[in-house]
Amino acid sequence: MQVPGKLLYTEEHEWISIEGDVATVGISExxxxxxxxxxxxxxPKVGTTVKQMESFGTIEAVKAVSDxxxxxxxxxxxVNSVLNDAPETVNKSPYKEGWMLRIRMSDPEEAKQLMDxxxxxxxxx
Amino acid sequence: MGVxxxxxxxxxxxxxxxxxxxxxxQTPACLPEISEPEVIRHFVNxxxxxxxxxxxxxxxxxxxxxxxxxxxxxxxxxxxxxSLHPHQPDSSVQGALExxxxxxxxxxxxxxxxxxxxxxxxxxHGELTGLMLIRAYHDAKGKRRKYILVPDSAHGTNxxxxxxxxxxxxxxxxxxxxxxxxxxxxxYMNEDVAAxxxxxxxxLGIFESQISEIAGIVHEAGALMYMDGANMNAxxxxxxxxxxxxxxxxxxxxxxxxxxxxxxxxxAGPVAVSGKMIDFLPQPCIKKNDDGFxxxxxxxxxxxxxSTFYGNFSIIVRAFTYIRMLGARGLREVSEGxxxxxxxxxxxxxxxxxxxxxxxxMHEFVLSGERQLEYGxxxxxxxxxxxxxxxxxxxxxxxxxxxxxxxxxxxxxESKAAIESFADAMILIAKEAEEKPQVLHExxxxxxxxxxxxxxxxxxxxxxxxxxxx
Numbered sequence: 392m393q394v395p396g397k398l399l400y401t402e403e404h405e406w407i408s409i410e411g412d413v414a415t416v417g418i419s420e421x422x423x424x425x426x427x428x429x430x431x432x433x434x435p436k437v438g439t440t441v442k443q444m445e446s447f448g449t450i451e452a453v454k455a456v457s458d459x460x461x462x463x464x465x466x467x468x469x470v471n472s473v474l475n476d477a478p479e480t481v482n483k484s485p486y487k488e489g490w491m492l493r494i495r496m497s498d499p500e501e502a503k504q505l506m507d508x509x510x511x512x513x514x515x516x
Numbered sequence: 517m518g519v520x521x522x523x524x525x526x527x528x529x530x531x532x533x534x535x536x537x538x539x540x541x542q543t544p545a546c547l548p549e550i551s552e553p554e555v556i557r558h559f560v561n562x563x564x565x566x567x568x569x570x571x572x573x574x575x576x577x578x579x580x581x582x583x584x585x586x587x588x589x590x591x592x593x594x595x596x597x598x599s600l601h602p603h604q605p606d607s608s609v610q611g612a613l614e615x616x617x618x619x620x621x622x623x624x625x626x627x628x629x630x631x632x633x634x635x636x637x638x639x640x641h642g643e644l645t646g647l648m649l650i651r652a653y654h655d656a657k658g659k660r661r662k663y664i665l666v667p668d669s670a671h672g673t674n675x676x677x678x679x680x681x682x683x684x685x686x687x688x689x690x691x692x693x694x695x696x697x698x699x700x701x702x703x704y705m706n707e708d709v710a711a712x713x714x715x716x717x718x719x720l721g722i723f724e725s726q727i728s729e730i731a732g733i734v735h736e737a738g739a740l741m742y743m744d745g746a747n748m749n750a751x752x753x754x755x756x757x758x759x760x761x762x763x764x765x766x767x768x769x770x771x772x773x774x775x776x777x778x779x780x781x782x783x784a785g786p787v788a789v790s791g792k793m794i795d796f797l798p799q800p801c802i803k804k805n806d807d808g809f810x811x812x813x814x815x816x817x818x819x820x821x822x823s824t825f826y827g828n829f830s831i832i833v834r835a836f837t838y839i840r841m842l843g844a845r846g847l848r849e850v851s852e853g854x855x856x857x858x859x860x861x862x863x864x865x866x867x868x869x870x871x872x873x874x875x876x877x878m879h880e881f882v883l884s885g886e887r888q889l890e891y892g893x894x895x896x897x898x899x900x901x902x903x904x905x906x907x908x909x910x911x912x913x914x915x916x917x918x919x920x921x922x923x924x925x926x927x928x929x930e931s932k933a934a935i936e937s938f939a940d941a942m943i944l945i946a947k948e949a950e951e952k953p954q955v956l957h958e959x960x961x962x963x964x965x966x967x968x969x970x971x972x973x974x975x976x977x978x979x980x981x982x983x984x985x986x
Contacts, residue, residue, distance in 0.1 A: 427971075428970070428971030429971075430971055430974035430975050431974070431975075451974075452971075453970040453971050453974060454912075454913040455913060455914075455916065456672075478975070479971070479975070
C-alpha cells in the first residue's frame with residue numbers, strides 16, 4: 392500500500408501536496424482500493440470556494456457513493472478534467488494522474504491539522 | 517409488434533390538427549416487426565433466465581424478499597378492484613374506499629399511531645412525505661428547523677430524502693455495539709434539529725434497546741421521531757413503534773406485507789403519524805359518514821397531494837389480503853418466524869465468517885468477509901459464488917459501517933431445509949476461499965451470463981437496440 396511520505400492526509404482519506412499557496416488534492420491509494428472501480432466523479436467548478444472538511448464533490452464507485460472533503464479552505468483554481476471521461480484514472484494512479492483539484496489556500500495554517508504519512512499509515516493499518 | 521390494436525372507441529382526430537407538420541415523423545418509426553409467437557417466446561425465454569422468490573431462496577438483506585401469496589393476485593384482480601376507473605364517482609366505488617379505510621386502520625393499529633396516508637408509492641416516497649409532514653409540524657409551531665439526524669447505519673435513502681425535502685442531514689455515529697451513540701446524539705440535539713430518522717431494528721438487524729432514552733432526548737428538544745419501517749417484518753404484533761415514541765412511520769407494503777418487490781414493483785409506502793400530526797396528512801383522505809365513504813379534501817393544513825389519485829391501489833389490495841389472511845396472531849407469527857429463521861441461519865454460519873456486531877439480531881444479520889479477504893477473496897466474490905449454488909446473493913457492502921459486509925435476511929417463508937442448504941453453501945464457500953480462491957474469483961460459471969463488468973456497465977451505459985439490417 393503506497394502512502395507517499397511528502398503528502399498530507401485527512402481522516403476521510405484525501406491527500407494534498409502543497410506548492411507555494413496552492414494545494415493539489417486527491418484520494419489515497421487505500422481509499423480507491425476500498426471504493427473499488429470508480430465510475431463517476433462530480434467536481435466543483437473553477438472559482439468555487441471551499442471550506443476545510445466540507446464536501447466539495449462526490450465519487451461514485453460500483454459499491455457506493457461517497458462525499459469528497461476539502462483538506463483545506465480556499466478557492467478552486469484548477470480541476471482535473473481528465474476525470475470527466477476517465478474516472479478510472481483515480482484507481483490507476485491515485486497520487487499522480489488521478490489528482491482532482493488545485494486549491495489556492497486562504498489559510499495555509501490549516502494544513503497543520505492534517506496527518507503526515509506515518510500517522511496516516513497507522514490509521515489505515 | 518405482435519399485437520393487433522383494437523378499433524378506437526373514441527372519435528379519431530386528424531394528426532395535423534394536433535401536431536404541427538414539422539414535429540411529425542417523416543419516416544416510419546424503426547421498431548422490431550415481429551409476430552405474436554415471437555414476442556411470446558422472447559419474453560418467456562427472458563423470464564426463464566430471471567431469478568425470483570418463486571424460484572429459490574432470496575436472502576437480500578433489508579429487502580424482505582418473502583414469498584408473495586398467490587391469493588393476493590386473485591383478490592386484486594376481482595373486477596370490483598381490478599377494473600375500476602380512477603375517475604369513477606365515489607358512490608360507485610364504495611367497496612374500494614372501505615378497503616382503503618380499513619387497511620388504514622389496520623396499519624395504524626400495527627404501528628401504534630393515529631393517522632395515515634396510503635398515497636406514497638414507495639419507501640423513499642414515504643420518507644419524503646414523512647419529512648414534509650415534519651416540516652409542516654414545525655412550521656405550524658412557528659420555527660422552521662434545519663437538520664435531520666441520521667445514524668451512519670441508515671439506509672442511503674434517509675439522507676437522500678432529507679436533502680430532497682430541503683433539510684440538511686447530520687450523521688450520528690453508531691457505538692461499538694452497533695447502536696445509536698447517545699453521547700453524540702445529545703451533543704447534536706438542539707433547537708435547529710427537526711427530527712431523528714431511525715430504522716428499528718437497525719440495518720445491523722439489532723433492536724435499538726435504548727429507544728426510550730433516545731425518544732426522550734429527541735422530544736425534550738422539541739424534535740420528532742421518524743421511523744423508517746423497512747424492518748417492520750421483525751416487529752409485527754410484538755412492538756408498536758408509536759408506543760416506543762415514534763411520531764412518524766413509513767411502511768413498505770412491498771417488504772413486510774408481501775406485495776411484489778423488485779423489478780419496479782410498484783411499491784407502496786404508507787405513512788402513519790401520531791395524533792399531533794394528523795392535520796398535515798396529504799389529502800384526499802377517506803371520510804365515512806351516513807352516506808358511506810367518500811374522498812375528503814377538507815384538510816386546510818394538509819401538505820397536499822403526494823400521488824396521482826390514491827396511490828398504488830392494486831398493491832394496497834394485495835397487502836389488505838395478506839393482513840386479513842393472517843389476522844393479528846398470524847402477523848405476530850410472521851415476525852417470530854422471521855426472527856427465528858435469521859438466528860437459526862446465523863447459528864449455522866457464524867463460525868465461518870466474522871460477526872462484527874455481537875448483539876443478538878432480530879430478522880436479519882450482517883457478517884463481514886474480512887477473514888476471507890486475507891485469502892484475497894472479496895465479499896463480491898462470495899456473493900457471486902452463491903449464484904453458482906442456485907441462490908440469490910445477500911446484500912453486499914451495506915451497511916457501510918461493516919467492512920466487506922454481507923447482509924442476510926432469510927424471511928419467515930423459508931423452510932428449515934432451505935435455510936440449511938444455504939448455510940451449507942456459505943460454509944463450502946468459506947472453505948473454498950481458503951483452499952482454492954481462484955474458483956471464487958471466476959464465479960459465477962453456471963449462470964446464463966458469467967461475471968459482469970459492473971464498472972463498464974456504469975461507465976459506458978449503452979442499451980440501445982441494434983437493428984441487424986441497419
